[in-house]
Amino acid sequence: MPLSTEERRRLEEKAHELRSLSVDTVVWAGSGHIGGAMSAMDILTILYHKYLRIDPRDPEMPGRDRFILSKGHIGVGYAPVLADLGYFDRELLKEYNHTGSPLGMHLDAKKVPGVEVSTGSLGHGLAIGLGLALGARLRGESFKTYVLLGDGECDEGSVWEAAMAASHFKVTNLVTIVDRNRCMIDGPTEEVMALEPFADKWRAFGFETITCDGHDFDALANALDRALAATDRPVVIIADTVKGCGIDFIAGDYRWHYGGFDAEKTAKAKESLARYREARLAGGAVGAAGAKGASK
C-alpha cells in the first residue's frame, strides 16, 4: 500500500532524528562506522517503524519478525534505532565503546536487547537468516526474516552459498536487502572488486530482484510490499544508497567508512543533516541523488 502523506512525514522525521543521534553516538564513542550507518538509515527506519512486527518491551516475543544486520559494523547507526524504540536506556549510548559497556562497534546479541545475532564478521547473516526462515516454515510460524547486507559484503562466497540454498529451498519468508552504497573500505566496490552486473548475479542464483532508491520511502515501501508478497522464490531488494547520506562532506566518499568527528565537524554534520531534513520534507532531496542535501 502506498504511504500516506502523514506516514511518509513521520518516517522522514524519524530518519532525521536517528541520523542525528548516530552522529552523537559517534562523538560519544570516539569514532564509528558513520558512512555505512547513514546509507542504511532509511532502510532501518522503515523496517523498524513500519514493517517489523516486534515489541521493544518484549525483545524475545515469540513469533516476532527477525532482523539480522549482517553488515554488523554499523553499530553506531543500529544502537540509536534500538535505544530510541526503548530496547534499552538511551543514556547507554553515551557509554558506547567505553570499557565494560554492552555497546561496542559491532552490536552483541548477548549484551544488547533487540539484537538477534552477534554480527561483525561479514558474510554470516544471510545463512543464519535462511536457517531462521526455514525454521519458521517447518514449524508453521508466520514470522518473516529480514537480512541487511552490505554490497562489499557480497564479495564473500558464503553470501552466494546462502543465496543458492535460499532459492533451492524456495524460501519466500526471507527478505534480503542489499545496501548498495557502492563503497567498501579500500575504495569503490567496482574498483576494489567489481560486483556488476549485480542484479544479474542474484537472478542467476534464482532470486527475484527489485532495485529501488534506498533513500526514498515510497520506493522502499513498494519494494518491501513486493518482497513480502513473494510466492515462488526468494526476493532481494537492491537498495541504491549513498554512503554518508545526509552529511554533505562525507556523502559518497568511501574514505568515510569509519571515522570520528571533532566539535567543528559535529556541528557541520548537524547543520548538513538539518538542511537535508528540510529538503527531504519539501520533497526536493528525496532519493540517492539528493543525499548530499540542499547546498548551503
Place this chain on the structure above:
Amino acid sequence: MSGMTFTMLDAAKMSTAEIYGRTLCELGEAHPDIVGLSADLAKSTKIGMFGERFPERFFNVGIAEQNMFGMAAGLAKAGLTPYVSTFAVFTSMRALEQVHTDICYQNLNVKMIATHAGLSFGQAGTTHHCTEDIAIMRAMANMTVVVPADGIETAHAVRAAYARKGPVYIRINRGFDQVVYEHPDYGFELGKAVTMSEGTDLTIIACGATVWRAIEAAKVLDKVDGLKVRVLNMHTVKPLDAEAIEKAVRETRRIITVEDHTVIGGLGSAVAEVAAGTGKSFSFKRLGVPDCFSIIGLHEDLLAHYGIDENGIAAAAREMMGKDFEPDESWDDEV
C-alpha cells in the same frame, strides 16, 4: 639492523602495522618474488603500503578471505612468496581450512601477517577479538608462529619470515605497541627466546603485548619485593625454545606464562608441555584470558581486567612466591 632504512626515531612514531608495511616495501624492493594480498583491509593492515609501491604485485580480493588464502597457495605454487594480511580473527578462523589444507599441508611459502590480534581491537567487540589464534595456528604442522613484542621485533619477524621456507604466521596488534627494544641489534632469531632480565627466583615467559608488561612487573618486583625475576620474550611460539624453558625450570622452579590470548592452547600450554617433560617439580601458572568470550573496551583496560597487565603479573608472582614451594626432596632431580 640489516636492510632497515628507517631509524629508531621513525619507528617510535609508527604503529606496529606501519612498521610492517614499511618493512615489506623494503623486502619487496630486494625480492621481486614477493607479492601481497589483502581482503579490503589493505589500509587497516598497512599491506596497502606495499600495494602502492608495487601495484602490479598486489591483489586486493575484496571481502573474500577464503579465496585470498586459496589464491596465496596458488601463487606460492607458482614460485612466488605471498604476504597475506587481514585481521587475525579472519586469518585464523574464517579461512582456516584454506590455511590448513592448501597452505600448511602442502608446506607452501605463504607468510600470514595478521593484525588486530588478541584484545587489541578491544572496542570493536567480541566478534573482532582474537584470543584463540596462537592455539589454532600452532596446532598446524609445518607452521611457524611468531608473536612479536613491539614494532622493531615485528620488522625482524617479517624479514625472518622471508628467509624461512614454509608457512609463517605473525600476529601483531592494532595501533601502537609499547617500545620494548630501544636498539634493533639484540640478536633476534626465530625460535630463540630473548632474555629480557636475569633472575633466579621466578621466570615470567611472555609474548607480544605482555612482554613489556612482564618487564615492568619484574622491575617492580625487584624494587619493592627484592625478587630477581627472569623475563623471557618467547616471540616464537612455534618452534618453541625448549632449551630456555628447561633452563628456567631448573634454575628458577617457578614459571608464570602471560599472553594476550586464551589460557587454553597458547603460549602457556606450549610452555607447560615442555616444562612437564623435564621431570622436575616446579610451580606453574598461566595468565591470559580465562575460558570466556572477552568483554568490550580499550586494549589497556582489557589487559588490566584479565590480570595480564603489569599489576596482574606482579600480583601473580607474589602469590606464587608466597606459596610454600619447595622442590620435593624425594624427587630425583638429576633425571
